[in-house]
Amino acid sequence: MLSPTDPMIDIVDLCKRFTKGKETITIFDGLNLAIPRGDFVAVMGPSGSGKTTLLNLLGGIDRSDTGGIEVAGERLDRLSESELSRWRASHIGFIFQFYNLMPMLTAAQNVELPLLLTRLGRKERRERVETALGVVGLADRVKHYPKEMSGGQQQRVAIARAIVSDPALLLCDEPTGDLDRTTADEVLSILQVLNRDLGKTIVMVTHDPAAAQYAKRSLHLDKGHFIEKELAA
C-alpha cells in the first residue's frame, strides 16, 4: 500500500535495450528516477532519447531488461501480463497524441470504456461519465461521435476517458502535438487543473517548451540520463 510519503514513481538502475537486426540499441543503462505523488513532470528530449519508451515502462505496457520500476506502490517488473492489465485499469490514465478514440463510439461511450472493466452498475457508470465529461467541459457533447468533434474536443474526451476511473497517475504522450496553440493551451490548462485541484500525478512527454511550462518541473532526457529543470510556481 502506498503511504503519502512514498514516491509515486521510483525507478532504480533501469536498463532497456532494443535489438534491431544485428544491432543492439541501449535506451537506458542504469536510469534512476523518483517522482513524488502530486507532481506534474514534463519529460523533454530529442527524438530517440527514450521519452515514449519511459512512458511505456511507467504504464506497464513495456518491460525493462533489468532494474526495478515501482509505480503507485507496485513493482511492475514482478507482475504478470494479466496482473499488469488489472493494475493499468485501476491506476493509470493514458492520453495519446492522436487521441485514439474509437470512431464508432460516442463521446460518452468512449469515456465509459475503462469502466467496463469495473463492477460498477450502469447508473453509476453513467454518472461517472457525465462527471468526467463535465470536468473537461464537454457535458453537452455526450452523444457526439469523434468525427463530429474538433481535435481539441477529441483530446478532451480522451482526457475524460483517462480520468473516469480515477487513476492516481496520468501518462501523457505528446498530448498537444496535434493541436494548435490555443487549443493546446486549453488542454494543458485542464491537465494543470487535474494536477492542482484533484491531486493527479502527471508525467507528460512533449517536444513543446510552451507545453512544458504548464508542468511543475521539466526533465530533459539525453543519452539515457535526466537533466532536471524546475519550472512552474
Place this chain on the structure above:
Amino acid sequence: MNDLVLIRKNLFRRKLRAVLMMVSILIAFAIFAVLASFERAFNAGQDRATPDRLVVLNKINFTQPLPISYYNRVAAIDGVAQITHFSWFGGYYQEPRNFIAAFAVDPENWMKLRDSDFVFPPEVRAAFIRERTGVLVGARMMEKWGWKIGDHIPISSSIWSQKNGSHAWDFIIVGSFTARIPQADTNVMLMGYDYFNETRSFGKDLINWLALRTTSVAANERVTDAIDGMFANSPYETTTDSEKAFNKAFAAQLGNVALIVELVVGAAFVTILMIVGNTMVMTVRERTREIGVLKTLGFPGGRILRLVLGESILLALLGGLPGLCVALLLITRVRDSLMSFVPTLSLYPDIAAAAVGLMVVFGIITGLVPALNAMRLNIVTALGRS
C-alpha cells in the same frame, strides 16, 4: 454500454462490408437447410424402417414382377410372422401431372403389417376389407385433393389398362388413415389387389414385391436364405433384403442425394468460410491500433479474444438465422408441388438446431485466427502502427 454493444458497433462500423458478409452466410445456410431437408425427406423411408421387416423382390430389379403364388409359399416359411404384397399402380388423378402414389395390396395383411406406422380406425379397417372397389387414402393425400370419405374418384394408370381398354378405375374412398410416427408418409393410396387383378387387362396374378415381418431380428438371416433358396433357379428368382436397404435403394433411384448435399454444402461453406475468414482477418488488422488502445486501458487478452470471437459469431448468426428463414419459406412454397415425390419435406427442428450449432462453429472458425492475433498483440507494436 456493455460488451455486446461494443461487438455490434465494431461489426457494423463498415455497414456495406458487414451486410455483404451476412448475405454470403445467409446463402450458405439457406442452401444447407434446404438440401438437408430434402436429404431427410428422401431418406424418410430408411428412418421409419424397422429391423424385423424384410422385402422380397425380383432378383433382376424391383420393376420386374413376382407371381402371387409366392405370397402363400413365403408365408409358410418358419420365422415369417406377417406378410403382405404390393403392386405399383402408377396412378394419376384427372391429368398425368397429378401423380398419385397408389399400390394394390392385400388389405387385411397390409394394415396388420403397417399398424406400427399408421393409425387405422376400426370402422376404416373393416370397410377397406369389405369393399372390393374401395380405396384407403392417407390424410395428406385427402387434404391435398380435398377428398372426403364416400367420394367416387377416377384414378388412371400410366401402366395398366382395364379389360375394356380404359386406363381409369373408379374407386370409392372408404376410409382414411393418419401417421403414427412423423416419418410415415400419408400421401399414399391403397386399393384391394383382388379387384385390381381381376379388372386389369394384363399382368394377371403378378405382384411387384412382398413385405414381411419376421418373428425376431435373429430370424432375419435364416428367413432370407430360406426365401431366396426356395426360388433359386426359377423363372422368378428373388432377392430378399431389409426394408431399410430396400428404401435406400429406392431413394438411390433419385441419385446419391446425400453426396450431392455434402458436396454442394461443403463447397459453399469452404468458399464462404475463406471469404469471411479473410475479411475478419483484414477487419481486425485494420483495428490493430484500437486493440492496442483497449489493452492499454486494461482490457486483458482473454477479453479481447472474446470480443473478436463474439463479433464473428454474431456475424454468423445474423447471416445464418435469416438464411434459415429463407429456407423455411422456400420449403413451404415448394412442399405442395413436390408432395408426391418428397412427401415428408419439411424443415425439421433438429436440422434447424444443427444449422444454429454450425453457425456458432462457423463463427468460431472464421474468428479464431484474428481473435488469437488480437489477444497476443503487443501493445507497443500496436500503438506504433499507423
